[in-house]
Amino acid sequence: MILRGLLMAVVAAVALLVDTxxxxxxxxxxxxxxxxxxxxxxxxxxxxxxxxxxxxxAVGLVTDLLGDGLLGSGALVLLLVGYLTGMARxxxxxGTLAGQIVAGAMGALLAAVGHGVLDLLFGVEGTLGGLVPxxxxxxxxxxxxxxxxxxxxxxxxxRLQPDQLVDRTWPSW
Amino acid sequence: MxxxxxxxxxxxxxxxxxxxxxxxxxxxDGEGPLAAVQDTAVSLFAPVQELAGSAVRPxxxxxxxxxxxxxxxxxxxxLEAEVEELRRRSVPLADLERENERLRELLDMRERxxxxxxxxxxxxxxxxxxxxxxxxxAGTDHGIAPGMVVIDGHGVAGTVTRATDxxxxxxxxxxxxxxxxxxVGEEGYDALLSGGGHRPMELQIIEDAEAQLDAGDxxxxxxxxxxxxxxxxxxxxxxxxxxxxxxxLLTVEPAVDFGALDLVxxxxxxxxxxxxxxxxxxxxxxxxxxxxxxxxxxDDDADEVADRAAAPIERLAVTRAQDPLASxxxxxxxxxxxxxxx
Numbered sequence: 178m179i180l181r182g183l184l185m186a187v188v189a190a191v192a193l194l195v196d197t198x199x200x201x202x203x204x205x206x207x208x209x210x211x212x213x214x215x216x217x218x219x220x221x222x223x224x225x226x227x228x229x230x231x232x233x234x235a236v237g238l239v240t241d242l243l244g245d246g247l248l249g250s251g252a253l254v255l256l257l258v259g260y261l262t263g264m265a266r267x268x269x270x271x272g273t274l275a276g277q278i279v280a281g282a283m284g285a286l287l288a289a290v291g292h293g294v295l296d297l298l299f300g301v302e303g304t305l306g307g308l309v310p311x312x313x314x315x316x317x318x319x320x321x322x323x324x325x326x327x328x329x330x331x332x333x334x335x336r337l338q339p340d341q342l343v344d345r346t347w348p349s350w
Numbered sequence: 351m352x353x354x355x356x357x358x359x360x361x362x363x364x365x366x367x368x369x370x371x372x373x374x375x376x377x378x379d380g381e382g383p384l385a386a387v388q389d390t391a392v393s394l395f396a397p398v399q400e401l402a403g404s405a406v407r408p409x410x411x412x413x414x415x416x417x418x419x420x421x422x423x424x425x426x427x428x429l430e431a432e433v434e435e436l437r438r439r440s441v442p443l444a445d446l447e448r449e450n451e452r453l454r455e456l457l458d459m460r461e462r463x464x465x466x467x468x469x470x471x472x473x474x475x476x477x478x479x480x481x482x483x484x485x486x487x488a489g490t491d492h493g494i495a496p497g498m499v500v501i502d503g504h505g506v507a508g509t510v511t512r513a514t515d516x517x518x519x520x521x522x523x524x525x526x527x528x529x530x531x532x533x534v535g536e537e538g539y540d541a542l543l544s545g546g547g548h549r550p551m552e553l554q555i556i557e558d559a560e561a562q563l564d565a566g567d568x569x570x571x572x573x574x575x576x577x578x579x580x581x582x583x584x585x586x587x588x589x590x591x592x593x594x595x596x597x598x599l600l601t602v603e604p605a606v607d608f609g610a611l612d613l614v615x616x617x618x619x620x621x622x623x624x625x626x627x628x629x630x631x632x633x634x635x636x637x638x639x640x641x642x643x644x645x646x647x648x649d650d651d652a653d654e655v656a657d658r659a660a661a662p663i664e665r666l667a668v669t670r671a672q673d674p675l676a677s678x679x680x681x682x683x684x685x686x687x688x689x690x691x692x
Contacts, residue, residue, distance in 0.1 A: 193477050196477045197399055197475050197476065198399055198402045198403045198406055198474050202609050206548070207481070207547075209475070209481060211478075213477060213478075227356050227357040229357070230357055230364060238371075241371075241388075243388075243392055243477050245476050245482070245511070247372050247375050247376060248372065248374070248388065249367075249368040249370070249374075251477075252367075252371065256361065256364050256365060257361075257365070260361045263357060292478070299376065307548060311548060
């Protein structure tokens with residue numbers, strides 16, 4: 178349990194580092210790919226909604242602290258992403274990798290919609306129509322990142338719990 | 351069943367907590383305990399980002415270089431042509447410069463003041479959805495304070511919003527909340543420039559004037575009493591022309607490529623007085639008595655700037671006089687403006 182928490186903290190830190198230093202300038206329609214969102218989707222997909230909510234909130238809060246947006250907005254969006262991904266996992270019956278990719282794209286879309294709606298509510302900028310290209314770009318990035326990030330996270334988690342009854346070996350668990 | 355209820359409860363509690371935080375932050379508006387926590391978080395994470403950045407940068411450059419090979423050849427040709435053109439123009443330029451100097455002497459006009467800048471590197475962008483700011487590796491230790499303007503080789507990049515000891519956050523000029531007092535066109539109409547966020551920057555003419563503005567007209571900052579933004583820095587160009595009285599909002603092409611910011615300069619020292627106009631005899635007499643008038647003040651400032659520029663800290667003095675755009679002011683048509691050289 179402690180090890181798992183540590184793993185999540187390290188993953189979150191690395192994801193934020195990559196987001197802010199490397200990926201920040203690779204923008205499409207003004208949107209940059211976000212590894213942090215993808216890790217939320219990944220942990221929620223692998224561990225369920227409870228972990229998704231907790232981890233999403235924590236990563237979102239750190240994002241808010243480091244960023245310049247409204248404190249708490251990132252936390253709210255990412256905990257919702259974590260919750261919904263975790264819940265969707267229970268009803269989804271598709272194959273492993275397909276499920277991960279769909280979850281990644283949906284999660285990224287959802288995060289973009291969430292941020293867009295909050296921006297609208299708080300009058301920061303924009304119109305509902307102007308959101309469309311950003312949401313699509315975010316979804317596309319999610320689609321591209323998910324097959325890289327989600328299996329890697331699932332594999333890391335499986336390594337930490339070798340004696341579990343559930344067989345969680347790479348690539349399917 | 352317990353497993354089913356736990357995440358929902360957690361969701362409710364944490365969502366509530368987020369909403370509380372948002373409300374507090376919305377009210378707090380940049381001051382108070384939450385902002386202090388944010389500053390601490392930034393100053394803890396920034397060194398790591400700096401380290402990661404310096405590790406990644408050579409790699410990024412290598413990738414970029416490969417990608418740019420074709421473009422480089424084209425640019426080389428263009429640059430060679432430009433060198434030719436400049437060489438041809440340099441003769442009359444030198445002539446104008448001499449004439450300018452002589453006229454200055456004749457009028458006993460002082461050199462326009464310098465402003466002092468601190469060089470800094472862009473370390474990182476903020477995480478999350480809002481991408482209208484950058485983190486730079488210079489802070490209050492280097493004399494940086496909120497409100498200072500940040501420039502790069504092309505013009506205004508943004509304004510410092512928060513500063514910790516070693517780092518500062520810069521709100522980019524195209525942030526949705528960014529507003530700049532500017533002037534535009536040959537006549538220098540007063541205008542307000544708003545960053546558009548995902549949309550292009552917009553210009554709103556304030557002055558009640560009937561005039562035709564053309565696409566490509568330069569937009570320059572306008573100094574105000576109480577702000578630390580120097581006068582005459584380029585911010586952008588009009589992307590479309592229009593009549594000032596009929597078109598309330600004009601789109602603007604920013605001078606700076608916000609996606610490619612790397613090395614920037616923070617203007618840390620601007621004399622509080624508006625830029626010195628072309629002085630005549632009366633002004634000169636007044637200035638000796640009144641301490642705060644631009645003339646007497648300017649002299650002190652110039653000395654001070656010279657002293658501080660010599661300090662070991664990494665500082666660069668940008669000479670306004672060297673920038674041909676800098677000396678176009680709205681109030682003074684400036685008969686000696688080096689504008690003729692353009």
